[in-house]
Amino acid sequence: MAPNNKISKIQELVYEIRVGEVMKKDVFTVSPRTHMSVLRVILKENRFSGAPVIDKGELIGIISIEDFIKWLAGREEDCPISEKMTRNVSTLYTDEPLTNAISKFDQHGFGRLIVIDRYSKKLEGILTKGDIVEGLLKKLEIDYDDEESRRLRIQHFFEDISADKTVLLFQYDVIGHDFKRAGECSSRLKATLKRLGLHPQTTRRVAIATYEAEMNLIIYTDGGHIRVRVEPHEILVRVEDSGPGIPDIEKALQPGYSTAPEWVRELGFGAGMGLNNIRKCASKMDLRSTAGKGTRLGIYVSVEDGAGCEAN
Amino acid sequence: MKLTELVQKLNLSVRSAKGNLEREITGGYASDLLSDVLANGEEGNIWITLQIHQNIIGVASIKDLAGIILVNSREPEPETVDKAEAENIPVMVSELPTFELVGRLYNLGVGGTKE
Amino acid sequence: MILEDIKKILEAEVIVGDELLSRNIKMACGCDLMSDVLSFVKSGSLLLTGLTNPQVVRTAEMADLAAVCFVRGKRPDRETIELAKSKDIPLLMTHLLLFESCGRLHLKGLSGCSENVKQH
Numbered sequence: 138m139a140p141n142n143k144i145s146k147i148q149e150l151v152y153e154i155r156v157g158e159v160m161k162k163d164v165f166t167v168s169p170r171t172h173m174s175v176l177r178v179i180l181k182e183n184r185f186s187g188a189p190v191i192d193k194g195e196l197i198g199i200i201s202i203e204d205f206i207k208w209l210a211g212r213e214e215d216c217p218i219s220e221k222m223t224r225n226v227s228t229l230y231t232d233e234p235l236t237n238a239i240s241k242f243d244q245h246g247f248g249r250l251i252v253i254d255r256y257s258k259k260l261e262g263i264l265t266k267g268d269i270v271e272g273l274l275k276k277l278e279i280d281y282d283d284e285e286s287r288r289l290r291i292q293h294f295f296e297d298i299s300a301d302k303t304v305l306l307f308q309y310d311v312i313g314h315d316f317k318r319a320g321e322c323s324s325r326l327k328a329t330l331k332r333l334g335l336h337p338q339t340t341r342r343v344a345i346a347t348y349e350a351e352m353n354l355i356i357y358t359d360g361g362h363i364r365v366r367v368e369p370h371e372i373l374v375r376v377e378d379s380g381p382g383i384p385d386i387e388k389a390l391q392p393g394y395s396t397a398p399e400w401v402r403e404l405g406f407g408a409g410m411g412l413n414n415i416r417k418c419a420s421k422m423d424l425r426s427t428a429g430k431g432t433r434l435g436i437y438v439s440v441e442d443g444a445g446c447e448a449n
Numbered sequence: 450m451k452l453t454e455l456v457q458k459l460n461l462s463v464r465s466a467k468g469n470l471e472r473e474i475t476g477g478y479a480s481d482l483l484s485d486v487l488a489n490g491e492e493g494n495i496w497i498t499l500q501i502h503q504n505i506i507g508v509a510s511i512k513d514l515a516g517i518i519l520v521n522s523r524e525p526e527p528e529t530v531d532k533a534e535a536e537n538i539p540v541m542v543s544e545l546p547t548f549e550l551v552g553r554l555y556n557l558g559v560g561g562t563k564e
Numbered sequence: 565m566i567l568e569d570i571k572k573i574l575e576a577e578v579i580v581g582d583e584l585l586s587r588n589i590k591m592a593c594g595c596d597l598m599s600d601v602l603s604f605v606k607s608g609s610l611l612l613t614g615l616t617n618p619q620v621v622r623t624a625e626m627a628d629l630a631a632v633c634f635v636r637g638k639r640p641d642r643e644t645i646e647l648a649k650s651k652d653i654p655l656l657m658t659h660l661l662l663f664e665s666c667g668r669l670h671l672k673g674l675s676g677c678s679e680n681v682k683q684h
Binding site: 147149316317319320323324327337341344345348349352404405406408410411413414417 | 583596597598599600602603607613615617618619620622623625626627628643649651
């Protein structure tokens, strides 16, 4: 398969996050004239594994702990860093995505890469594989925190309301025959109920029933509205459209009875189970329809019911 | 394996063509899409589906399938039973869902058809 | 059983969710009718289906399914893939037919979603 199909959340972030966001900015630099014996103290005291070599503000090389070990192993005499450093320094620009850094690490097996500004070529920071991992984790945590804090905010909002009765109302507008976007309203409703901190099984029941109703609006009508009333003890989903209406409600409620065209069946819907499904998820269902005029469907899900059992 | 053995071993209820259960089955095909069965089902296959509409009999007849097993206790529509009798296609009902029923057929040595 | 095991048993390709392969799969169902999936499939299940339209992912989202595996070598379109990514629903694709896929997984001990079936 094509690799571009495999893009996951992490892979997305790897393209999204820039090197400049995760690199270490406080870079300890050394002069080319510093001696290797002095470097030993610097590396040891600061626990560095390498440092850029700067001469007159310009990056001229990098000296790593590997270079230092090689020098030690060779039992050579003390000398300036400039003689032992790596001169061909592989650099990154601050505005490059992390994915470029990762492929550079992969290609050359470097432990660290120097980061410079694309235009001024000035040293901006240093990047290790560890910095990449840390940066990704932080970003994932922030995404997670967003969802958490949103939920907390909404719960506080409820607690702060002082009233004898609190009711929340949402409305979603469904466009008929738009099969591609089918389910968007139910999806948004589900996310909202989740944030409100409703029990997952209650949320699931409301979501499934609303989704079936939304599909009906899309398959059979020119569109309509889904209005949701949330109270602490019950959720009411009201679905309304202005035609064509159901001629025989009794029959429409029979499992397997369907007037859906073949193309809808081939998409996996219209097998005559939708209304049944809604009734199964609901604590109470109320269906009124006038042929040629429209249909009004009320789906009541009580919160106690939902918490106890699976929607089966 | 013959249909009679499946009926007995999997506790199936036969709803039509009770006299046509001696046929040897060539394998199993599971799908709820009529177009898929029309394209890929093979002669002598036993077809496992949720569809109860009378069109399934037409498909089974054209593809010369050995029979149809309806899952999840789904009962065939009256028109489906009439048509099945007329075409002599056995329709059977199982209380199991597709995954479980196919698993048991597989265990009994009924293979899938090759793609 | 985890999703990684399912990938191996079905010789499947991962289309979405390489990082979600450690997800636990409790049960499975093989079905091409979404209302039936919504009606009898338990949350946390794997759905095996021959359909590849975005509504399959919507169904998985609404019913809290753990993953979807497309059978018969059917590859989903871009919209289906994008939707699955945004909802963190792993998508697999196997060249095996639905019958063979159910048979293999059942043989390895995965069970179906039914009140009548004893859970393993």
